[in-house]
Amino acid sequence: MQRELFKPRELAVKPTTKNGPRLWFRRLVIWGEPDAKPIQDIEFGPGLNIIWSPDPADRSARDDGEAPPGPGHGAGKTLVCRLLRYCLGEPHFASDVLRSKISSAFKDGRVGVELIVDGAEWVVVRSIGVFGHDVVLEGGTLEAAVSSNTAPTGIAPLIDMLVERFLTADVAALVTKSREGEEETEAQRRAWLFAIAWLTRDQECHFGKATEWRAAASESGSPARRLSVGDANNVVRALLGAITPREHRLEAEVEKLGRRREDEGRGIERRRWLIEQSLKRILRAVELEGKPLPEGDLLGQFLRNAARVRVAQVAVVDAKGELASVDDLEAKYESERKEVERLEAELSSAETKRSTAEAVAKQIASETPGLTASLDEAEIPTCPVCEVPIDRVLAEGCKLSHKLPDVESLRQRQEKNQRDLRDKKAEQAAAEEALKRLGPQLKAATTRRDKAWADLRAARRQRDARTEVWYAARRIGDDVGDLEKLLTENAEAEKTLADIDTTLKQRREAAGAERDQHGQVFARLGQHFDPLVRRLLGPKSEATGRVQHDGNGLNLVVEYGGERSTPAINLVKVLAFDLATLCRSIEGATKLPPLLIHDSPRSSDLGLSIYHELFHVVRELEKAGSGPQFQYIVTTTSRPPDDLVGDKRVRLKLNGSPAEARLLRRDL
Template structure:
């Protein structure tokens, strides 16, 4: 693809420093790790300009014979975290690593000499827990060990940074909630986490770093507003308008969810009513026009439910149930009466038979009593009396025997009558039962039929009433849906107007982004080649970084290059004095795996070109495993060499437990 020739050759990277801007507004002169007070483990001196902390990879150096020696695990990332810890971040490592370091360094400290607007500050912070933090102006860190009972906290340094560098005006613009979060947000940008891999211009802190940075809970929109505030590319009016637009955007989501809920409710309720009325969806117009048609159909169905069967009297269902219960009781009583009679008849017959069996013997006893005989000699009493008998003089009681005989006859007569009456009762009951059962069955059938008809009519009536109630509820839900749609439309209109106003505000900041694009483009061209170009734009969708190289490129390496070039471009603007950031930058292992080594090295040539003769207006610290360009593998650029093995070559000079 042919490249369109440019009328004017782009200007090379050059920064015009403001008066008095020959030194960074904030830079770190020295970082020291202490095993305990008075016993430094490692002290790393830094300078304004380009600084390398290098952990060589043996393979890159052509040496693969050292067993266990690695370019990783030497402490580069821990160095970065300790440095930003000394600049005000709350944590210097994930929890497990902090515990290990705290165990190995029970009385350990980390200190930094920070230069702010030309004035030195001493920072001393513990590596363990339970001790105070110190930030004091005009002294050396070693002097702070003499006043360990007088902790100041980090507030003095952070207050000074926010007043002298960020400024109170910009601090007030920052979209943060807590005191000192304005600087901590800026610090997160200036010292990106290695875990973010330079994937996005607004990715500053990874959750796994456990840094407690306020940026971890900030949305991309708030991070972008913070970035624009720090580069003087947003005004208080735009900030307020953006906050209102963001709030309305959240409300719009709520209203859209509400409208979707009412829409779902209306559609499902309408479907249920159509199914209940047995109507196809096409039989009723859509929307509010169909509500009256649904109501008319529901009233017709309700009228049909009010009709009854002429052959069944359901006017007094309870009276019919009472008659059926009475008829069933008659059948029950007759069945019980028959069962009792059938069980009593054999008993009565048995008793009658026994009585009848006693009657002949009793009759003989009466006859014998009328002509009594001696019980011993069996001689008639009359003869014995006439002739005389010396053996017996006792005679039977004739009256008593006659009385007993009469009673027995009476009992036989009564029991015989009782047997006859029981038999008559059995016969009569047997004759009544069929008719009683028929009457009961007829009434039971009538009750069941009447109940079925009543239930059917009641169900149909209830369903008809429910249909009318559902249609009334559908009408209310439809009104709520329309109201929610109106609110959504009104909010959308208000947001669109605010977006137009925000676009106008962004147009007013075109000069800032134009200057940023000039630096960004110059860095891209210097690093990639004269056929490449870069541009930074801001629109309603956010900030966009573009690299043109035979068309717009967007690979993993190009994305990381964009982020690095953007940070360097902002650093150039900070050197120029047009941002509210110090010209300070810390990049932890910025080279992605597929970023060309030549491009990576040319980036440092670009930065080196910004250095002054005696001092530099910026401080750029890079930790790297990839070897720096040969020219920078020496002082003053190479500040420290760390190795993964042996332990004495690591940052902390020991193995952690």
């Protein structure tokens, strides 16, 4: 019904200026070294600018007079885009590997652009070699800026000027969050890099998402490479003028409150678990498991009373009772142990005495026969001449023997030998008697000692068990105190969480109200997005498009026989979104310059009819105003529409081979 009653909206753009684009590239020059002839000198103009590297299979009859081109890839289209944004302040102009190859080939290479900003001429020269040398001049010429005699200025003056002209300090503060210890100017320069990222998407992103501008693999050094979805949405809103400092502050508060709420929630859940475990332990200790319990403040007092009852049940009333008897048993055991040690010592001594006496008695007994023989021989001597026993008197009288044995001495030795033998026999007998007596005594003492030890161990176990139960009962009171503390802390945390929820709701509502006030920004953006979608998909497609933004972020919708979200349709969404933003920039409604650089936007199996319509739409935008009020630079391998193949808008044609046909005119 609506399609029948209302005519679809047509694309209409109302420029706010007649002086041309506020920012556009007029010239790109590449030098192998300063003061040398340029490798490339490319002129650009307002409106559509095409960098084309023809595909050999994409030819028509109009190309018969030309030599077949080399491969359409590897010619340097992407490098052109990267060099342009490098001259706008991006840190790197290629991947690490390619930069290394280029700097090796052109050790003092330079790239420069003539840039028109609000009608004023600026020249920028940056190093692509191993020697850093960046120059920014207002007015002047590229030839002067690239001269070895020109002192470097760094790229910061250009970025600061562009921030002041387009973003302003307030908008830059909305675009990016200041880092700790970072100066305000550095944050503003990072904000400009976000703007560049949107205006000059990486080819590696394949135009898949509206807020995905830089691929990490591109190694561009841009802060947009790892930008979160939420931060990217804030960048879009800030650059579109769809967010105010108050809303930005409210959203920061919402984010902070959200993190605090998560922390409080985790703390509450942890304390609830601790409370549950503590309560189980206390109830088990006071033997109240499974019993009904009071709630609220009564629970603590109830558990304290139960703890006191438990302590009374296991307390020791009589100091001389069960626990005190352990001391008596220890004294008894010690006495029995010493008695065993005494008997063992006596037994060992008696055994030693018996063994010694027996050994000495045997030795004495072994000497007795010799002494008896010696005495007998001394009493009846034998003649040394005839070896016949003689009478002592005769011997003394005849003086035949002048030396006779000392009989008295031998007799004394024999008597002593006999006395010693009797004494040792007596000692041996006494020791054996002691052994017979001490053995049973030691056995009985050992039995008494072992029993005393067993009694002492049993008493100690009983005392320890009783003491442990008593102390455990006493600890219940401490556990109840800890439980009450946890309950109090959790109650306060739950109150805090409720307050946070209330405040969070208020801040979200306030932020939502602010967001609703800026809803017309996206509505007006949608007034360009809808006809652009329809133009790209074809007038017969009856497609419609709209731009939505809510608390969940930016959402691009294309209705095409139902809501569509294929890779090719998503690419159309991104192209239409960028072009709609370009239209709003032409109308002076954004914080972005009316500039777009699209590197090979035909991907995701995009139909050639849609792709060619992109060029037609851009050409139509050139007619808005007294002349093109924007600049759109696009690189392509696919053939442009026939009416543009020989047009001046094709600023540069490149080929993958031979080497001279590439951007840098050599192999790397």
